[in-house]
Amino acid sequence: MGDKAHAHPGAAGRARAADQPSSVRNVVLVGHSGAGKTTLTEALALxxxxxxRAGRVEDGATVSDYDEIEHRQQRSVQLSLVPVEWAGYKINLLDTPGYADxxxxxxxxxxxxxxxxFVVSAAQDAGAVASATRAVWEECAAVGMPRAIVVTHLETARTGYEELTRVCGEIFGRDDPDAVLPLYLPQYGSPGPDGHAPVTGLVGLLSRRIFDYSSGERKEIPPDPEQAPLIAKARDRLIEGIIAESEDETLMDRYLDGADIDxxxxxxDLEKAVARGVFHPVLAAAPAAEGARQGLGTVELLELITGGFPSPLEPECPLVTTPEGAPRARVSCDPEGPLVAEVVKTASDPYVGRISLVRVFSGTLRPDETVHVSGHGLADRGHEDHDVDERVGALSSPFGKHQRPLDRAVAGDLAAVARLSRAETGDTLSARDDPLLMAAWAMPDPLLPLALQAHSKADEDRLSQGLAxxxxxxxxxxxxxxRATRQVVLWCLGEAHADVALERLRGRFGVQVDVVPHLVPLRETFGGRAAGRGRHVKQSGGHGQYAICxxxxxxxxxxxxxxxxxxVVGGAVPRQFIPSVEKGVRAQAARGLAAGHPLVDVRITLLDGKAHSVDSSDxxxxxxxxxxLREAAADCSIQLLEPVAEVEVTVPDEYVGQVMSDLSGRRGRVVGTEQSTGARTVVRAEVPEIEIGRYAVDLRSVSHGTGRFSRSYARHEPMPPQIAERVREQAGNAPR
Incomplete structure (x- = not known):
C-alpha cells in the first residue's frame, strides 16, 4: 500500500465521491481514553x-469544537463525524469517546x-491497552467488521512498537497471531538530550522503502543496508501472514518453493484480506510537527482506508420489517432502492434546534422531502415509539461546528439532518408510502441511578421537558x-455520564436540579400473628361518627x-360497610406502619364489630x-423487606476472586459461576438492591474497567434488624 499514488481530488472527484457508494468509506476510530483518536482524526484531516496548517477549516472550527463540555472536561464525550476526501474517495471518520461511560x-x-x-497508545502500559479495547474488538469480530490497528504516541513510548505489536497479536489475534502483523516499522532519528530517539519515518515492509517525514513532507528514500536483515525478517512474516489468508490457494506453494511474489x-491480497476482516495490519501514526503539512503515517493510513477497507456496497444491510413487524426483503446499498436510513445520533443546537446524524443504508435522502419515522422499542427507557411522518430539513456534512450543505445523501453516506422534531436515536427513516423499520442495535443498560428534584419552582416547570x-x-x-418512592430517577452508565447529563440540563436546557439520595422500594410485613381493634366514635351534634371493628x-x-x-357473623358489621373496612385497611397498608413503606404478604381477617343505625358511615x-391495623402493628414486630436483585457479572478470569469478595461484602450470595468466551467468567449472585446503587462505578474499579454486569429484580426479603433499625430512624420513627 505504500506505493500508491495519492492526490487531492478536484471538484469532479468530490462530486463522484459524494454520489457513488463505491467511493465512500465509513471508518470508526476506537480506543481507550487518551489514546489519541481525536488528534489522529485531525492529523488525517490535515x-x-x-x-x-493551523488545524482549522475556513470558519475557524476544529474537529473537537462541537461540544463545550468536551473543552471543559478535556475529553471526548460524544461521537463526532469528520468527512475528508482523498484520492477520489469520501472518508467519513467517526471519532468516538474512549471512556467507558x-x-x-x-x-x-x-x-x-x-x-x-483501533487506536492504541505506546505511552500506556500494554496491559491497559488490552483491557480497554478487547471487548470492543470481540464485538467487531462477532459481526466480521474489518479492523486495523494504529499505534500512537511513539514519541513518548512506555511500550516499544515491537512489543506493542506483539501484545496486539496475542490479544487481538488470539486464534491466529499471524493475522495481526505490522505493515510498517518506525524509523528512528538521532537520540536527543534525554536519550530518546524521535520517530522520523516509516519502513514499508512490502515495498522495502523508507517513507521519511522528518522535513514535514513525506519523501521516499531507499533503506540503509544495515536495516536489510531486520526488514527481511519482518517482511517474511508479513508475507506469510498475507498469503495464509489469500484466496489464491496456489500462492503459498509458490512462495514455499522460493518464487518471488510480485x-x-x-x-x-492484503487489501482483500483486510476487507474480509481476516487480516489486521498494524500501522504507526503521529500528528504533524508545527508548520508541517503531513503527520507521520497519515498517508499510509489513508491509503489503507481507501484501498483495504470495504465500501458500503460490501457489508450486508441490517434486516428490515414493516413497523408492525412483518418481514421484508433485505435492502441493499443502492441509491435507486427504497429509502432506508437510521438516526445514529441526536444533538441539539441552540440556533438550529435538533440535529440528527443519519446513516443512509438504501435509497437517497433529499432535503425538504417528507419521510416516515419508525421506532424504536425503548419505551422502558423513556423513549416513546414513533410511527409518524416528518419533513426533512436541510442536509449537511458536519465538521466540528462547520456545516457544509448537501443536496442529497446517497446510500452508504452519512449526513446531518435538521429539524426532525420527533425522530430520536435508533429511529428509521423511510419513504412515506413504504414505511420500514430496521432491526435495532444493542444498547448498554444504564445501571447507575441518579435521583433528581427541581432546585426551585421555576425549575420544576422545566424539569420534565429538559429530561425528555x-x-x-x-x-x-x-x-x-x-411511584413507590415518588422519585424522578435518571439511570446513567457511570459518574462521568451522569456529570455530563447534569451539565447539559443546566447549560443547554436551563434546568437547575439537586441530586438526592436514591431510594429503593422497601416493603413491610408482620413478623407474626396479631389482633387489633379499631374504634372510631365521635359525637359533635347532628350526625356523629360510629364504627368499631x-x-x-x-x-x-x-x-x-x-x-x-x-x-363477621350475625350482622355485627352491616354488609354495606364491610367493603369500607377493607378500603380503610388497604389504604393504611399502602401508607405503611413502621417506616412509611407499603405493607405486603399478610392476611387480614375481619372478625367482629359494632355499628350505629344513624351515625355509622362508609x-x-x-x-x-x-x-x-395500626393497633395490631403496635402489638407485633414489623419486618422491613428489601428488594433483592439477581446480578450477573462477567469479568476476566483474573478478577473473579476480587468480584466474589466484593459481592460478599455487599451481603450478596454467590449462587454459581461458569466460563464464558475469551477467558472470562460469569458470576451469578443475589444481592440486596440497597447495596448495589453504585455498583456500576465500583465494579469498574474492582475489575480495572473490564467487568460488566446486569441486574433484575428477584424478590423482597427481610432486612437484617440492625439495618432495618437505621432505616426506621432515618424515616423519623413513623407512627405505628
Missing part, C-alpha cells in the same frame, strides 16, 4: 486538506461504520418516574400481597379499619 456513542459509531481503526499481487430532551439525545439513559392479621408467604377475609368504617 493531510487530506480538510484542515489548514460513553459506550453508547461508541455503539452508534460502530453502527454507522463499515470498518474500524508487489502488486501482495498488495491486492436529554433522553431523546441519548438512548443509553433511562428515565424513571418511580376487630381484625386479626397473620403473615403470608412472600409474593402473596394482601388478602382480606370477612368472618368514612367511619374506613377510619376504624385503618385504626385496627
Amino acid at each position: 493531510t487530506a486538506g480538510a484542515l489548514n 460513553f459506550v453508547g456513542e461508541l455503539r452508534a459509531g460502530l453502527r454507522a461504520a463499515d470498518a474500524a481503526l 508487489l502488486s499481487t501482495l498488495i491486492a 430532551r436529554l433522553v431523546a439525545e441519548d438512548p443509553t439513559m433511562r428515565l424513571e418516574q418511580n 376487630e381484625i386479626e392479621v397473620e403473615p403470608l408467604p412472600a409474593g402473596s400481597g394482601i388478602e382480606f377475609v370477612d368472618k 368514612a367511619a368504617f374506613q377510619t376504624a379499619g385503618a385504626l385496627a
Whole structure:
C-alpha cells in the first residue's frame, strides 16, 4: 500500500465521491481514553486538506469544537463525524469517546461504520491497552467488521512498537497471531538530550522503502543496508501472514518453493484480506510537527482506508420489517432502492434546534422531502415509539461546528439532518408510502441511578421537558418516574455520564436540579400473628361518627400481597360497610406502619364489630379499619423487606476472586459461576438492591474497567434488624 499514488481530488472527484457508494468509506476510530483518536482524526484531516496548517477549516472550527463540555472536561464525550476526501474517495471518520461511560456513542459509531481503526497508545502500559479495547474488538469480530490497528504516541513510548505489536497479536489475534502483523516499522532519528530517539519515518515492509517525514513532507528514500536483515525478517512474516489468508490457494506453494511474489499481487491480497476482516495490519501514526503539512503515517493510513477497507456496497444491510413487524426483503446499498436510513445520533443546537446524524443504508435522502419515522422499542427507557411522518430539513456534512450543505445523501453516506422534531436515536427513516423499520442495535443498560428534584419552582416547570430532551439525545439513559418512592430517577452508565447529563440540563436546557439520595422500594410485613381493634366514635351534634371493628392479621408467604377475609357473623358489621373496612385497611397498608413503606404478604381477617343505625358511615368504617391495623402493628414486630436483585457479572478470569469478595461484602450470595468466551467468567449472585446503587462505578474499579454486569429484580426479603433499625430512624420513627 505504500506505493500508491495519492492526490487531492478536484471538484469532479468530490462530486463522484459524494454520489457513488463505491467511493465512500465509513471508518470508526476506537480506543481507550487518551489514546489519541481525536488528534489522529485531525492529523488525517490535515493531510487530506480538510484542515489548514493551523488545524482549522475556513470558519475557524476544529474537529473537537462541537461540544463545550468536551473543552471543559478535556475529553471526548460524544461521537463526532469528520468527512475528508482523498484520492477520489469520501472518508467519513467517526471519532468516538474512549471512556467507558460513553459506550453508547461508541455503539452508534460502530453502527454507522463499515470498518474500524483501533487506536492504541505506546505511552500506556500494554496491559491497559488490552483491557480497554478487547471487548470492543470481540464485538467487531462477532459481526466480521474489518479492523486495523494504529499505534500512537511513539514519541513518548512506555511500550516499544515491537512489543506493542506483539501484545496486539496475542490479544487481538488470539486464534491466529499471524493475522495481526505490522505493515510498517518506525524509523528512528538521532537520540536527543534525554536519550530518546524521535520517530522520523516509516519502513514499508512490502515495498522495502523508507517513507521519511522528518522535513514535514513525506519523501521516499531507499533503506540503509544495515536495516536489510531486520526488514527481511519482518517482511517474511508479513508475507506469510498475507498469503495464509489469500484466496489464491496456489500462492503459498509458490512462495514455499522460493518464487518471488510480485508487489502488486501482495498488495491486492492484503487489501482483500483486510476487507474480509481476516487480516489486521498494524500501522504507526503521529500528528504533524508545527508548520508541517503531513503527520507521520497519515498517508499510509489513508491509503489503507481507501484501498483495504470495504465500501458500503460490501457489508450486508441490517434486516428490515414493516413497523408492525412483518418481514421484508433485505435492502441493499443502492441509491435507486427504497429509502432506508437510521438516526445514529441526536444533538441539539441552540440556533438550529435538533440535529440528527443519519446513516443512509438504501435509497437517497433529499432535503425538504417528507419521510416516515419508525421506532424504536425503548419505551422502558423513556423513549416513546414513533410511527409518524416528518419533513426533512436541510442536509449537511458536519465538521466540528462547520456545516457544509448537501443536496442529497446517497446510500452508504452519512449526513446531518435538521429539524426532525420527533425522530430520536435508533429511529428509521423511510419513504412515506413504504414505511420500514430496521432491526435495532444493542444498547448498554444504564445501571447507575441518579435521583433528581427541581432546585426551585421555576425549575420544576422545566424539569420534565429538559429530561425528555436529554433522553431523546441519548438512548443509553433511562428515565424513571418511580411511584413507590415518588422519585424522578435518571439511570446513567457511570459518574462521568451522569456529570455530563447534569451539565447539559443546566447549560443547554436551563434546568437547575439537586441530586438526592436514591431510594429503593422497601416493603413491610408482620413478623407474626396479631389482633387489633379499631374504634372510631365521635359525637359533635347532628350526625356523629360510629364504627368499631376487630381484625386479626397473620403473615403470608412472600409474593402473596394482601388478602382480606370477612368472618363477621350475625350482622355485627352491616354488609354495606364491610367493603369500607377493607378500603380503610388497604389504604393504611399502602401508607405503611413502621417506616412509611407499603405493607405486603399478610392476611387480614375481619372478625367482629359494632355499628350505629344513624351515625355509622362508609368514612367511619374506613377510619376504624385503618385504626385496627395500626393497633395490631403496635402489638407485633414489623419486618422491613428489601428488594433483592439477581446480578450477573462477567469479568476476566483474573478478577473473579476480587468480584466474589466484593459481592460478599455487599451481603450478596454467590449462587454459581461458569466460563464464558475469551477467558472470562460469569458470576451469578443475589444481592440486596440497597447495596448495589453504585455498583456500576465500583465494579469498574474492582475489575480495572473490564467487568460488566446486569441486574433484575428477584424478590423482597427481610432486612437484617440492625439495618432495618437505621432505616426506621432515618424515616423519623413513623407512627405505628
